[in-house]
Amino acid sequence: MSTCRRLHVTVRTARGLFVSRRQTRLCGHLPSSQSLSTGTLLRNDFFKDLESQFSAMRKKASDALPGSSWSPLQINSNLPPERADIVIVGGGVVGWSIAYWLKQKERVRGGVKVLVVEKDLTYSQASTVLSAGGIRQQFSLPENIHLSLASADFMRNINEHLGVLNEDPVDLQFNHSGYLFLASEEVAHIMEENYSTQRNAGAKVSLLSPTQLKEKFPWMNTDGVVLASHGLENEGWFDPWTLLNAFRRKALSMGAIQCCGEVTDLKYRTSRILSADGDEMDLRRIGSVKVQMPNSLEYQPVECAIVVNAAGASSARLPEMLGIPLPVEPRKRYVYVVHCPDGPGLDTPFLVDYSGVYFRREGLGGNYIAGMSPEEGEEPDTSNLEVDHQFFEDKVWPRLASRVPAFEKLKVTSAWAGFYDYNTLDQNGIIGMHPLINNMYFATGFSGHGLQHSPAVGRAVAELILDGDFTTLNLSGLGFRRVLAQEPMLERNIV
Ligand SMILES: Cc1cc2nc3c(=O)[nH]c(=O)nc-3n(C[C@H](O)[C@H](O)[C@H](O)COP(=O)(O)OP(=O)(O)OC[C@H]3O[C@@H](n4cnc5c(N)ncnc54)[C@H](O)[C@@H]3O)c2cc1C
Incomplete structure (x- = not known):
């Protein structure tokens, strides 16, 4: 095994305005200031600074490993690997569900090296943990109803999927009280149509008249209500944090790798292709992602074959780096x-x-x-x-x-x-590969229902990557075609 390790450092110039990068190869021992000074941009005080940072790191490493001599391999044990087959950007519930399903579906144990990069392990702004935790089958699009049914089934049997030997069983704290939608005169006909779509898809929903509603829920003022629909099974709410952690714990136990860092750049190649209409277009292929370490100047490029964009509300930033817009904000x-x-x-x-x-x-x-x-x-x-x-x-x-x-x-x-x-197009998930980015898969844009759909979405993305197509639920309607054609797939009665 080589003892060489690359260290990537972001360097400020004397004026503090321009940030450039320098790459150093460390072999066996730490480099002296002299061996680093190949560039002309760097000032002497930078080396002093760097040397003192190295000393601090040496001390940290030897403190952490009493009795063992310091080796450059322990510079930053939190750095991601230099290579992974699949890099998932975003360690929210969607990212970890995809990681779990990839490991679950891989044909050879350890055959797919999956890295999940999450910039904030406190999840202070992640939608997952700030959500209301609801799950319902009461959608109008069959795709969403099927995603909910499959995800509810997964949650009902969660310990068969996400249980880990010798660890506590997962308790989602699922509350089965159902969703109750109320309709006015104006939208009652939509509720009736949705009801038959839901029943046809296998959801257990019942319609209630205002009188039935009042009998069932006497605390309610039913003025203005013409019809109500109540979910009888597989609906309610649960603890989002528990689901996220259960996916993460299981995926890690199966060999997925996690790294705390932010993907701040993508390296890619472009090739010219002809569209069906004969137009010339640029096709991008990502070669590596740049992972910036938190509170540090260090970063690590990670070579990869596939990138999965599960970056939630900020997922548009990744395709923007390639000059491709995404209607998610x-x-x-x-x-x-x-x-x-x-x-x-x-x-x-x-x-x-x-x-x-x-x-x-x-x-x-x-x-x-x-x-x-x-x-x-x-x-x-x-x-x-x-x-x-x-x-x-x-x-x-x-x-x-x-x-x-x-x-x-x-x-x-x-x-x-x-x-x-x-x-912004239609408040529904975008699942699949962008036609102009050869190796980036998307699972984002779920608006108010990404948490509940995460189990089935993770499976769908793993199928696309490992099987080349959807094999359980056909979610091609939620792909990029509608986005590029600007043909929204709108929910009726969305919340
Ligand atoms: C108030 C509210 C209520 C909601 N209620 C419900 C509900 O009842 N039911 C339901 O199903 N859904 C609900 N949702 C929606 C649901 O929370 C989201 O759709 C879902 O959590 C999305 O999951 P995610 O993993 O994609 O996103 P997130 O949980 O946001 O995870 C994305 C992660 O990516 C990380 N990240 C972003 N960019 C980078 C980068 N460049 N490098 C590294 N990491 C990066 C972020 O730090 C973040 O942790 C609600 C949302 C909100 C805000």
């Missing part, structure tokens, strides 16, 4: 935690009102979470995750209180905001 959504001692009880479903407001129970003891999407054109600023409390006062609370009179007396106890990975 962050859109801020607020979740308010409220307390109401006299609010609806244990059988409370995840209620979605036709006014756009939703709420569900959050544990026991009169706690709930609630929210709604803003009007198009009133989208909040996405430069931070601050919560707009006035939005609750003006928009959310009046609608909540009009549907559930007990909510007149609620108190907001806390709130948070998260980013939807919002697909």
Whole structure:
């Protein structure tokens, strides 16, 4: 085994304006300042700085490994490998689900080297952990219904899939209270059509008249409600963090590799191709990704055959590096935690009102979470995750209180905001390979439903990569064709 290791350092010039890179090969021993000084840009104080950083690292390594002499291989044990077959950018629930399924499907144990790169292991801004945790079959597109059915089945048997020997079983804290959609006169016909699509796809949903609704949920004011649909099976909510960690734990146990770093650049080659219409187009092929280490000047290029874009709300940045646009952007959504001692009880479903407001129970003891999407054109600023409390006062609370009179007396106890990975074309997932990027697969743009679909989406992406096509669920409708043709596949009654 070679004892050589490349160290990549970002260097500031004297004026501190321009950032350049330098690559050094370390063999056996640390290089002296002299052996590094091949460039002319570097100033002497840089070497002093570098040498003192090396000393600190040497000390850290010897402290960590008492009794063993320092070796350059331990410069930064967190660096990713220099090569991987598949690099997944983004270690949210979608990224880790894909990693799990790739390892699950590989034909030879250890045959596929899968690296998951996540820039923030605290997940402070990841949509997964900031979501409402809901799963429903009540969609209008068969693709989404089937994704939900398959994912619910996976979650029901989660320990068969994600259980790890000698580790605690996974407990998703799944609450089976279902979703309850309310329809006004205006949209009742859509609800009826959706209902038959859902039933045809195998979902267990029932329609309720306002009288039946009032009998079942006496705490509700049914004014304005003409029809309701209630999920009877496979619907409710669960703990997103547990699902993410379960995928991660299992994938790691199967040999996937994780690295904390940010993919900040892609190296690629371009070749000219002719489209079916005879137009010349550039086809990109990625050769390596640049992984920048956190709080450090170090980075590591990772050569790879395939890149998977599971970077959630910021996934457009990766194709942008190749000059390719992606209609996915962050859109801020607020979740308010409220307390109401006299609010609806244990059988409370995840209620979605036709006014756009939703709420569900959050544990026991009169706690709930609630929210709604803003009007198009009133989208909040996405430069931070601050919560707009006035939005609750003006928009959310009046609608909540009009549907559930007990909510007149609620108190907001806390709130948070998260980013939807919002697909501006049609608010649905984009799954598959871009026709102009030869080796980047996408799994993004799920808007408000990426968490619940992650188990089936991970399997679908692994099929595309390892089998060359979808083999269980045909999700070709969610591919790039509609994006390039600008033919939205819209959900009706979306939340
Ligand atoms: C308020 C709210 C409520 C929601 N409610 C629901 C719900 O009830 N049900 C549901 O199914 N869905 C819901 N969603 C949507 C759901 O959360 C997302 O669709 C889903 O979590 C997307 O998962 P992901 O793994 O793609 O994204 P994320 O969880 O955001 O993970 C992407 C990861 O990529 C990392 N990353 C990005 N760029 C890079 C890079 N260049 N290098 C390295 N790492 C990078 C990020 O740090 C992040 O951790 C909700 C979302 C929000 C905001």
